[in-house]
Amino acid sequence: MTTDYPRAMPTVFVLPFPAIDPVLVTVGPFAVRWYALAYIAGLLIGWWVVARMADTSPAPTGATAAATVDTAAEGPRRLTRALVDDFLLWATLGVILGGRIGYVAFYNPAHYATHPLEILAVWQGGMSFHGGLAGVIAAIVLFCRRKGLPIFALGDPIALVAPIGLFFGRIANFINGELYGRVSDVPWAMVFPRGGDMPRHPSQLYEAGLEGIVLFIVLLALVRFARARERPGLLTGAFIAGYGVARVVAEMFREPDPQLGFLAFGTTMGQVLSLPLIVAGLWLVARACRTAPR
Numbered sequence: 001m002t003t004d005y006p007r008a009m010p011t012v013f014v015l016p017f018p019a020i021d022p023v024l025v026t027v028g029p030f031a032v033r034w035y036a037l038a039y040i041a042g043l044l045i046g047w048w049v050v051a052r053m054a055d056t057s058p059a060p061t062g063a064t065a066a067a068t069v070d071t072a073a074e075g076p077r078r079l080t081r082a083l084v085d086d087f088l089l090w091a092t093l094g095v096i097l098g099g100r101i102g103y104v105a106f107y108n109p110a111h112y113a114t115h116p117l118e119i120l121a122v123w124q125g126g127m128s129f130h131g132g133l134a135g136v137i138a139a140i141v142l143f144c145r146r147k148g149l150p151i152f153a154l155g156d157p158i159a160l161v162a163p164i165g166l167f168f169g170r171i172a173n174f175i176n177g178e179l180y181g182r183v184s185d186v187p188w189a190m191v192f193p194r195g196g197d198m199p200r201h202p203s204q205l206y207e208a209g210l211e212g213i214v215l216f217i218v219l220l221a222l223v224r225f226a227r228a229r230e231r232p233g234l235l236t237g238a239f240i241a242g243y244g245v246a247r248v249v250a251e252m253f254r255e256p257d258p259q260l261g262f263l264a265f266g267t268t269m270g271q272v273l274s275l276p277l278i279v280a281g282l283w284l285v286a287r288a289c290r291t292a293p294r
Helices: 033-054 062-068 079-107 107-115 116-120 130-148 153-175 202-224 235-250 269-289
Strands: 023-027 030-033
Touching: 023 033, 023 107, 030 033, 033 079, 033 153, 079 107, 079 153, 107 116, 107 202, 130 153, 130 235, 130 269, 153 202, 202 235, 235 269
Parallel strands: none
Antiparallel strands: 023 030
16 A cells, blocks of 8 residues: 655754764774664663662562472572573574564565575664564563573563663664654654655654653653562563554654555554554553552
8 A cells, every 4th residue: 555645845944864874883894883782782781770670679588488499499489680691692582583583574574585595684674673572572481481480570670671772772773864754844854864855753763762761761660659570560561562552653653664555544564563562561461450569
């Protein structure tokens, strides 16, 4: 389905796009890109925060402590710094493999069916958050089963720090001039190098604000005021539902992928993939709220 956009009204308030080189530094044949640094920063900062949470997590007491002793042979019942350190590699693989496979499957399957070797060319771009989320969820489930750890003991801290990685990722999208917004005449519209000569919404910054800053503040508020760390699944559900809502809203300003365009009823692939997240997240939140804090 194709849609003809109305041409934006001329405006003197069009902001120049900051021409930042996507490559931070080149050493011989190797190039260090802002996009790669965004992934590294998100993973390392998230690892540090989760490790601090593990250090401050309360030790089991009373009946819970007895259960811990009884199940000691099966594995730990709470998160420890050593487990966080072990999971970092699992999270990295989940993000990269899941993100790439998701992009191939959801956004450009026809192209990669005829050019399968390009699937390995991750440096050319093409990552899907929804695929990365699926990859991290799979990594969490497999890791927890292997270590005998309750899934939300790891899943909730990961959900809390996920907006940090999203924020850096969207800033990297902006630096690359990719995933730009639809044509607009708002005063802060920009002309992107890859987006033609019409001013557009800087939708990457909208997503950085919604998926990164706003969602992180909401999750922190749940920790502070709703005792979220004592309600397994609450942070996970809130993150999943919150991201789904933020993505649906942001997609209203973002240019859809050219190979897909608009889908049924004017929706985009990002919105279609986010709707199940909202439903699943709200179910987890309701389930966690029915559980007494512990």
